[in-house]
Amino acid sequence: MVMQQALQIDALRSACADIERALQPLPPEALTTPLDQGWSMMDVIGHLVAIDAMMWDRLKLMLSEDNPAVVGRVPESIFKGTNVTPWSAIQIWKTERERLCQWLEALAPGALNRHATHNERGRITLRTEVQIMVDHDTEHLNQILVMRKQWEAQQR
Numbered sequence: 001m002v003m004q005q006a007l008q009i010d011a012l013r014s015a016c017a018d019i020e021r022a023l024q025p026l027p028p029e030a031l032t033t034p035l036d037q038g039w040s041m042m043d044v045i046g047h048l049v050a051i052d053a054m055m056w057d058r059l060k061l062m063l064s065e066d067n068p069a070v071v072g073r074v075p076e077s078i079f080k081g082t083n084v085t086p087w088s089a090i091q092i093w094k095t096e097r098e099r100l101c102q103w104l105e106a107l108a109p110g111a112l113n114r115h116a117t118h119n120e121r122g123r124i125t126l127r128t129e130v131q132i133m134v135d136h137d138t139e140h141l142n143q144i145l146v147m148r149k150q151w152e153a154q155q156r
Helices: 003-023 028-032 041-064 086-105 126-154
Strands: 115-118 122-125
Touching (some): 003 041, 003 086, 028 086, 041 126, 122 126
16 A cells, blocks of 8 residues: 555544544534534534545446546535434444545555546546545534534533
8 A cells, every 4th residue: 555545544534533532522412503504513424424425436436437427516414304313423424434444445556546537626536536535524624623612602
């Protein structure tokens, strides 16, 4: 496994712990209160789970087909309208993320160079898509930190 790939996978793994740490020791109502543009912290976790599923499907498509066409979309939280608790949602994300990381680690040498054509971004590779996931995690970690401050300010 090349170093960049190992670093990306480490970043994907650590994002779960970073976000989980940012949410502790908040009570469940803090995680389900709409804050940032109507999103709750639970919505962010559900969005991350949905993104992981979408991206994993995309990566598998890029491995199985030569230069497939892929379409950009922004999935909603998969937990809207469900009885999944916030901490269960985090565990679901951590479990699915670990499965994705193990899958990435098992890829054959050179697999990250497989490419596709994205309707908005043009030519993409598995490597660039994994980096997009890392950057996306960071964006939402920052969002959760802002939301936490908003919620804590409301409690004063």
